[in-house]
Amino acid sequence: MPTPTHARPHGHDRPHAAAQTWALAVAQLVSWGTIYYAFSLFVVPMESAMGWSRTATNAALSVGLLVSGFAAYPVGTLIDRGHGRRVMVGGTLLASAMLVVWSQARNLPTLVAVWCGLGVAIAATLYDPVFAVVTRDFPRSYARKITLITLVAGFASTVFIPLTQGLIGEFGWRGALLALALVNLLVCLPVHGFAIHRGEPGEDTARQKAAREVSRASARNALRSPVFWALAVCFTAYYSTFVALTFHLIPLMRERAVAGTTVIVTMAAIGPAQVLARVVWFAVGRRAPPGLVAIVVTAAFPCSVVILMCAGTSAGWLLLFAIVYGGANGMMTILRGTIVQALLWTEGYGTVSGLLSMPANIAKGIAPIAGAAIWAIRASYAPVEWVVLIVSLISMAACVVAVRMAAPRVSDTESAASGRPK
Numbered sequence: 001m002p003t004p005t006h007a008r009p010h011g012h013d014r015p016h017a018a019a020q021t022w023a024l025a026v027a028q029l030v031s032w033g034t035i036y037y038a039f040s041l042f043v044v045p046m047e048s049a050m051g052w053s054r055t056a057t058n059a060a061l062s063v064g065l066l067v068s069g070f071a072a073y074p075v076g077t078l079i080d081r082g083h084g085r086r087v088m089v090g091g092t093l094l095a096s097a098m099l100v101v102w103s104q105a106r107n108l109p110t111l112v113a114v115w116c117g118l119g120v121a122i123a124a125t126l127y128d129p130v131f132a133v134v135t136r137d138f139p140r141s142y143a144r145k146i147t148l149i150t151l152v153a154g155f156a157s158t159v160f161i162p163l164t165q166g167l168i169g170e171f172g173w174r175g176a177l178l179a180l181a182l183v184n185l186l187v188c189l190p191v192h193g194f195a196i197h198r199g200e201p202g203e204d205t206a207r208q209k210a211a212r213e214v215s216r217a218s219a220r221n222a223l224r225s226p227v228f229w230a231l232a233v234c235f236t237a238y239y240s241t242f243v244a245l246t247f248h249l250i251p252l253m254r255e256r257a258v259a260g261t262t263v264i265v266t267m268a269a270i271g272p273a274q275v276l277a278r279v280v281w282f283a284v285g286r287r288a289p290p291g292l293v294a295i296v297v298t299a300a301f302p303c304s305v306v307i308l309m310c311a312g313t314s315a316g317w318l319l320l321f322a323i324v325y326g327g328a329n330g331m332m333t334i335l336r337g338t339i340v341q342a343l344l345w346t347e348g349y350g351t352v353s354g355l356l357s358m359p360a361n362i363a364k365g366i367a368p369i370a371g372a373a374i375w376a377i378r379a380s381y382a383p384v385e386w387v388v389l390i391v392s393l394i395s396m397a398a399c400v401v402a403v404r405m406a407a408p409r410v411s412d413t414e415s416a417a418s419g420r421p422k
C-alpha cells in the first residue's frame with residue numbers, strides 16, 4: 001500500500017466543514033446544470049440557426065467527453081498534491097470562458113474547440129475532482145459528505161433544464177449561453193475559491209514533495225492491484241452501457257411506437273429516481289457493507305435492461321424500468337466516489353480515481369457512436385439492447401470479483417480499527 005497521505009487527519013473537525021460541504025454541493029448542481037445538462041437543449045436551436053447536422057453537434061460533445069477522459073489522471077494527481085483549489089477555480093474560469101466562446105460560434109470547428117475546452121473543465125469541476133478534494137480534506141467523513149453532495153447535485157437537471165429552456169425562449173440560444181456562463185461564474189467561482197482547503201502555512205516544498213511521492217506510490221500500487229483492474233472493468237463497462245442507452249433511449253421507444261406521453265413520463269421519471277435512490281443511500285445505505293452495496297448497484301442496471309427488453313409499449317413496465325434504471329445510476333454515482341477508498345485505500349485517491357476515470361470517460365465518448373453503429377447493422381435497437389445487457393453483466397461480474405478479492409484486506413482493516421483479533 002502507498003505511504004500515508006498528507007491530507008488533514010482531522011479535516012472533518014474543521015470549523016464550518018458542514019457549510020463548506022453544502023457550498024460544494026450547490027456548486028456541483030450549478031456546474032452540472034450549466035456545463036453538461038444544458039447541451040441537449042441547444043442542439044435544435046443551433047441546427048435551425050446554423051444548419052449544422054445533429055451528428056456533427058453530438059460529435060463535438062463526444063470529443064469533449066474523450067478529452068475529459070484523458071484529463072482525468074493529471075487532474076487527480078494535481079489534487080493529491082494539494083492543488084484542489086487551483087484546479088477547480090481554473091476549471092470554473094475555463095468553463096465560463098468556453099460558454100462565452102460557444103455563444104459566439106459561427107462554424108463547427110469552433111464548436112469542437114469549445115467542447116475540447118469544456119472537456120478539460122468537466123475533468124476539473126464535476127464529480128471526480130470534488131470527490132478527490134473531499135477525500136483529501138475529510139479522510140474520516142468523506143463518504144457522508146460525498147453522499148450529500150451527490151444528493152443535492154442530483155437536482156441539476158430538474159433545476160437547469162427548465163431554466164435553460166426559459167433562457168433560450170427569452171434571449172435566444174446565444175444569450176442563454178452567456179447567462180449560463182455568468183451563473184457559473186457567480187456561483188461556482190467563489191465556492192471553489194473559499195470552500196476548498198488551501199493548505200497549511202507549513203505545507204511547503206518538502207510537504208509537496210512528500211505528496212508527490214504518495215501520488216506516484218498510489219499509481220504504482222493501483223496498476224499492480226487486481227482489485228483496481230476489476231474496478232476499472234466494472235466502471236468502464238457500466239458507463240459505456242449507461243451512456244449508450246441514455247442517448248438512444250428516446251429513439252428506441254419511438255422505434256417501438258411507444259405513445260408520446262409514455263415517452264415523456266419515462267424520461268421524466270429517471271431524474272427523480274436518481275435522487276430518491278441517493279436519499280435511501282443517505283438514510284440507510286451508508287451503514288451497509290460497501291461491497292454488498294456495490295454488487296446490488298451493479299446488478300440493478302442489467303435488471304433494468306431486462307425490464308426494458310420485456311416492456312414493449314406498456315407504460316407501467318416502462319415506468320418501472322425508469323425507476324430501476326435511474327435508481328441504479330443515482331447510487332452508482334455515490335459508489336464511484338466511495339468504493340475505491342473502501343476496497344483499496346484513501347492515500348492518493350485523486351490519482352487512483354483519475355486512472356479509473358480515464359477509460360470510463362473515454363468509453364462515454366465512444367458509446368453513443370458505437371450504439372448508432374450497432375443499430376445500423378439491422379436498423380433495429382434489438383441488437384443494441386442485447387449488447388448493453390451483456391456488457392452490463394460484465395460490469396456486475398467485475399464488481400463481484402473486485403469485492404471478493406478485496407474482502408480479506410477490508411476485513412483485516414476493519415478488525416484493526418475495532419481492536420478485534422483477525
